Amino acid sequence: MKRYSICPFCFERINLHKVDFRCANAPGRCSPENDVVLANFLGVSSHITNKVVKIPLATTVWEKLKAWLWAPREVICGVCHEKTSLRLCPRCHSELPYTIGEYQDLIFAVIGAKEAGKSHYISVLIEKVRNEIGAHFECSLQPLNDETIRRYREDFYNPVFRKKEVIQATLSARADSRVRVPLIYTLSFKKKRKIRDVVTIVFFDTAGEDLDSEDTLRTENKYIYNSSGIILLLDPLQLPAVRVELPANTPLPGENSETEYLLERVAKLIRMAHGKRPTYLIKIPLAVAFSKMDALEPLLEGSSLNYPSQHDGIFDLNEFESVNGEMESRMREWAGSLIQSLEHNFKSHAFFGFTALGCNPHGSQKIDKLRPRRVEEPFLWLLWKHKLIGDQTFLSQLLLKLRPFKISVFMLGVVFGLVISVLLVGIGEVLLSPTYVYEKTDELPVRLVPDDSVPRRFPVTGAEKQPSTLPSVPIEPPKGVVKAVPSLQSPVEFVRAYYADINGGDVESAIRKWKSPNEVQLRTLIEESQWVKINRVTLLTRERSDSVEVSVEVSGKQKSQRTQQKWAGTLVLEKVAGEWKIFEMQLSEVLPISPSPARKLIMTGAGVGLRKEPRSARQGNVVTQLQIGSVVSPLEKITKKGEAWYKITTSGGQEGWVHSKYTMPLDSNNQEQAYVDVAKRKLSSQADFGTLVELCNFLNRVSQQVSAPARAAELKSLYLAALQRSLEQIPRDQHDKPRYSNWLKRQRAKIEYNESTGGWVVKK
Ligand SMILES: [Zn+2]
Ligand SMILES: [Zn+2]
Structure with missing residues (x-):
């Protein structure tokens, strides 16, 4: 039982040993009276309800000790002498949830600029957590009081799921006292039919214009600075840089510049409330989530953001990193100043993209087909941050298993420290032999490269060169140092391994990966191919089943062809005797986008290197340097390690790659404005x-x-x-x-x- 908790109504930090109670007797037996405190909080002139009962004053030493040791769970009404256990917040006199103080209380604040889609987000998220997430993570979300049930039904569920209508913008909490009713839920996690964890989760739908960093006393503001996680919703359609890139017929909301200031205001508010210096990095995890991603599909070709998320039972870190990285690089293009503001203010933040409705509601007010996607990801990230769900790492799984015993990371660290120091004594011998480090590249899943800092005892050939010269048998690391191949591969790893076989010319291993291989065809394919690499591989179906579909995009060069080619499509894998086999493969060639005269880029950086390959640090990689204001035509765009690169041709016909941060889309109808923008951008830096x-x-x-x-x-x-x-x-x-x-x-x-x-x- 905790001593302090946050009231889920007024969001004030309260001492659970000093709560008030409300008489629970029928109104006929104990006369109701005006509760001035509650009336004040609700913003009404009077509120007639059952009597407020105070905790009797402790007089003896024993009573004082008892009051200090235990929080009171019931008191006797001084008027009707009936017992009551209805606890009230001493600050606002709202009835506290009966679970308060017993479990971890998490307040997740959902905030966003005007029309960013907060209400739609909350309606769809709650349904999603109650159904799918509940099934995948063995948890259940229950409304905690009748007001929550009623408000969710009336204001969220009915409009979206039954009437299929767009919810009107959230009224300011100052203007409408109904908005002050928060949605309070308990989320309980089960493990083998036993409760492992329970958290209280509060959603408070606050309008962006309510945020005012100067007034730390307002309920809406306390909700934010006393929260355990913030989901900041941003509408990409309100960002000027996105609007110009979208097809001309996209229905758009009003342009909104407050998005950029919202973050600064939130940060300032939290620091003010907790009395921190302006340099203090805020520790509340912040999920920056872009809404309405469906409208951006034309800009997101081949992105995993166009697919549903795959977190099933664990918070999949690979998937999270790829979305986080991609969104971050998009955001650098769209609103670079926001990233800087984030890094200066929040210690822990991540980027997400989702669509609550799956269709663009601007223009019509009807939802034709509800197709939410990735709404749960920011929420799962916050749960993961609070260690309520685990990821695929061993430590995370272990901690989750030990949770019922309340063992902390620190204690685990001590135990591991002891175990490791014992092991080190015996392992000294092994440490003197050559060590291997992992080098992760995009070409191959894992390459083993000897660490040069350790003297070599035998020559290593091939491993450091280009993948096309890799020997067909990979070099085995010394046993007991590192294991390169996990015993049971995931479908994604399996597909990567298959292309590594083709790239390395390992015909036998590639043949073994087919359920019914066409050997002749495979041999020809492998002989014919000079090199091949995977650009993207995504699992389309759930991994648990025995047959999965994987989408891939590969580039490669065939010996007979002059230039490289790109293929994309799907592979169907089947589990045969505990191993994945390729059952079917359908790939078709992706033709490069022809340069369109309508969409060009203008260089915003001085002396930017036009590179042979999309990577910054590499000698001899620079073809030429591009001057400020050079107009170039994009041929292709890729996202690599979270950074976006354009393949371009210059007006002089030179081809190469440039980092997207040095470019700006050029509106061919208004080139002169672009010149002004480029100059202003440079002069302000x-x-x-x-x-x-x-x-x-x-x-x-x-x-x-x-x-x-x-x-x-x-x-x-x-x-x-x-x-x-x-x-x-x-x-x-x-x-x-x-x-x-x-x-x-x-x-x-x-x-x-x-x-x-x-x-x-x-x-x-
Ligand atoms: Zn309260
Ligand atoms: Zn009474």
Whole structure:
């Protein structure tokens, strides 16, 4: 039994030893009265209800000790002398859940900007948790009081699931006292028909405009700063960078700039309330979830965000990382400043994408077909963060098993420390032999590369070279040091292993992976192929069954072909004698997107390397350098390790890869605006001398191409601003260095020397 808890109504931290009670007797037997405290909280002038009963004052030493040791569970009404166990929050006089203090109380705050889809999210999430998640994770979500049942039915379930209508925007909690009724649930986890864990979960539907960092006393604000997890909903359709990329006929909500400030306001509020310095990193886990991802399908080709999530019984870290990484890189493109704000404010955050309705409700107010996707993922992440569900790692599974015994990570650490130090004594011998490290690459699932820091006793060949020269028999690591192949492979690992066989030329192993192989065809295929690698592999069905479908995308080059090709499709796997076998495979070639004249990119970075391959650090990888404002045509876009890269051709016909963070979509109807945007973006950053010179050259060039006089003048003034900034970057004593003196000479007509400051300035 805990001493302190958070009231799920007013979200005030309360001492459970000092609660009030409400008389439970029938109104005829004990006369009701006006509860001023509750009336105040509900925002009404009076609220007639049963009497409030205070805990009797402790007078003797024994009573005082008892009051300190145990929280009171019942008291006797001073008027009717009946026992009552209805506990009230001492602050707001709302009736506390009977489970309060017995279990972990988690308040999950769902917040979002106006029209971000909070109400839809809550309605669909609760249904999802009650049904599917309940089945997958052996847990059950139960409403804790009648108000929760009623409010969920009336305000959430009925509109979405029965009437199939769009829920109107949440009213401000200040405007409507009904919104003040939170949805309170208990989520209980079972293990072998026994209760393992129970948590109280509270959802409070708060309107974005209610957030005000100055007023820490308001209920809506306490809900956030006393929460154990925050789900911040963002509507990508409200972000300007997304709107320009979408097909022209997409129905859109109003543009909304408050999204960016919302996060800052939340962070400021939490720090104010807990009296923390502005540099303090907030520890409440924050799930940043993009809603309405269905509308973005045209931009998300081949992304796992287009598929339902696969968390079944465990929180799948691989899946989580891939979604988190992809969303983060998207977000860098769409709202880079938000990422920075996140990193400066929240210690633990992750990105998600979901759709609550599965269809775009803007325009029509009807939901034609309800197809929610990935709504549960942010919620599962928060449960995982609070160690209520486990992931695939051994430690996590172990901790979950030990939960009923309340064993902490710290104690486990002590035990492991002892075990390891005992083992180390015996293992000293093994440590002197060559050690192996894992190098994870995209080409192969796992490659073993000897660690150079340890002297080698035997030469290793092949392993460090390109995959095409890998020997057909992989090098076995010394027994007992690392195991490269797990005993039972997941379907995804199996598919990766199959392509590793083809890439490595291991015909026999590839043949063994088919249920009924066509040997001749396979041999020809493997001989024909120069190299092949997997770009993406996703499990489409549940892993537990004996037949699964896997979607893959592979690139490769055949010896007879001049260029590389790309294939995508599905594999059907069947479990035969405990091993996966390929039953059927349907792949078709993906043709590269032809450069469309309508959609181009403009380079926003100075001297950005055009690279042979989509990776930053590699010598000899740079084809050429692209100047600020260069207009390029994208051919292909990939996301790699959470970073997005474009394959592009320059106007001069050179091909290569650029990192998406140095690009901006260019609206061909409004190129001039793009020039202004690029310049403003650069001028608002910490640009160095070289960058500013490049920016000046770019602005000088384009201001002469522009026909509208107002635009030309705007570009001209940006040019002068960039010129002034470039002059400020020149150190006072280095005016005669060639790098600077050449620039000063070229700009001589526009600048003058200021005697008093000893520096060059733009002429007035
Ligand atoms: Zn309260
Ligand atoms: Zn009474």
